[in-house]
Amino acid sequence: MTDTFQFKLLATDGKARRGEVSMPRGTIRTPAFMPVGTVGTVKAMYLDQVRELGADIILGNTYHLMLRPGAERVARLGGLHELIRWPFPILTDSGGFQVMSLSGLRKLDEQGVTFKSHIDGALHHMSPERSIEIQGLLDSDIQMQLDECVALPASPKEIERAMEMSLRWAERCKAAFGDQPGKAMFGIVQGGDIPHLRVRSAEALSGLGLKGYAIGGLAVGEPQEVMLDMIDTTIPHLPTEKPRYLMGVGTPDDMLKSVARGIDMFDCVMPTRSGRHGLAFTRRGRINLRNARHAEDMRPLDEESTCPAARDYSRAYLHHLVRANESLGGMLLTWNNLSYYQDLMAGIRKAIEEGRFADFMAETQEMWARGDLAPL
């Protein structure tokens, strides 16, 4: 029987790939950007809007969802898709990253991690098996292995230890996930900034024959060059016929350069979080709406955008809303930013199909470098 979870490579242009990840709930056009729906909501957006912008898939955070509303509760309510009204694909992370970054009192060993909820201080234990169980209760379409993501800089010894344990956890997650046609469990390449550890991780994971592979532990503060080097080091050791997901990345420039290296999927809180803090991503680069230069500028962010937030609202109004901490400011800038991110991915996909990705990348970067409209 053919698995209803499939990856199809439609076109390549240099190392850049245009593909489709299909599964019963829908097809993800790659390269794809996945908006982050942290705790069952893409913050400050209606999910109908997120869909209309062209998102084929959103991401849910297992750590947040297991604490609230709780995985068993979500399962009783028919799963995450049903609860949040998003019938399309959902990817969930393993929860490991947020356990490390948000929760208190972590005890981590081969068995898994024990941590205190940042909400009520309750103790929780998460093993590789429990992470997969939770993601199953959420009814996630693409599930991620539990891994240990060490903060850089770290000693080579520490990076290696965490990477090797993550490999063992990948095997346990694979066993726990079992055979689920139409769904996938992705492994995560670790190894910090040490090339031979990245190679070892990618090769060992590839040997497991998983349905997709992520590169984790990057975009955690290191220079962009290091991130790109690690991508270049890793990708040759991943199978061509499986999707490649760069976790937690990134800026529009990060995404362009990563697509050029063969990455297919991205997620990042940047467009949503920045939007709530007054920052707009546009064709002409980033625009900080808090800046006084916008206070009496009645021009829109981008008169050529098809997104109402970018095209119909003045910078002066956005500036006012941001300064006054009004929620509509975050609603409009998040909308603009997700629109820009999805438009960028659509442009990337089209350029790869047409064999002009390098030109598209150069033109896009040139527009950013030219910068915003001159002040009035």
Added chain:
Amino acid sequence: MTDTFQFKLLATDGKARRGEVSMPRGTIRTPAFMPVGTVGTVKAMYLDQVRELGADIILGNTYHLMLRPGAERVARLGGLHELIRWPFPILTDSGGFQVMSLSGLRKLDEQGVTFKSHIDGALHHMSPERSIEIQGLLDSDIQMQLDECVALPASPKEIERAMEMSLRWAERCKAAFGDQPGKAMFGIVQGGDIPHLRVRSAEALSGLGLKGYAIGGLAVGEPQEVMLDMIDTTIPHLPTEKPRYLMGVGTPDDMLKSVARGIDMFDCVMPTRSGRHGLAFTRRGRINLRNARHAEDMRPLDEESTCPAARDYSRAYLHHLVRANESLGGMLLTWNNLSYYQDLMAGIRKAIEEGRFADFMAETQEMWARGDLAPL
């Protein structure tokens, strides 16, 4: 020349009135509820949504807008309608109420009030003339006189002093407003809970021949009965052919009972503020979404509503969003609440037209009393 600002009485049913306030920017169907757009935004809503729910007019707060973005700035940007993208009528309050309730260091005398901004501590002075000037800079369609609203309980002497000064300020505001066809300046009846002071205020204001009359200083903590008594006391002393606006009111029940007494216009932060705090107004009364009974209830707030927020989202999801302090919770509940308020006003208007307002009121109150759906 006929003034393009007009009030037309279309039907009456007992003391309840069905009318139209028309002006160049649009027609307000009365009885009308005006959503509060505090500082140039109806919080957590796109104004397109507010319009679609049936709002003919929104309210702007002069105090907030004069501080941020500032009245002169708004004027340079083409006025408030242009800035916020609401081409329909706007009513602005005088700023007096918020000066009393929000700002520090108030010095109030016959000339006006000096106060400190709650944002940056800067000193501002507002006289009756400056209030009208600011409302003109905002390009407000219905402007309110500056008045002094004393907090109840207060001594009769204090209430009378404030009421008499508010009358003198009404005359000064009338002179400052001058002759502006298509726009209006409303006077505000004061007098606290003392009937003969309310009568004195209403009669003196009526003598000024203003285009509309508000009843102020109510719904500030007194029992509903006192408020209704003061409305009954006041209305016979206001002209029939002018619109009557009950400021800052109120609950759906307050509005029904006030319409029954001849009130035409309302504004209140209740549907928007309550929505951000987890409270839903529905046909079946108020529903507190924080309550654990909703945690696994996949039924919508109101399956018969035409508002997506009420009809398409489950109580379980709303409960989750409210508990997790997610902005989408406030967005959806505000949407639901404004929808309910506008639907209620539409129902009221239809009932008056059809001469069955008393029945409509009784049926509506009975539905509220019957309460919410039984828990699952």
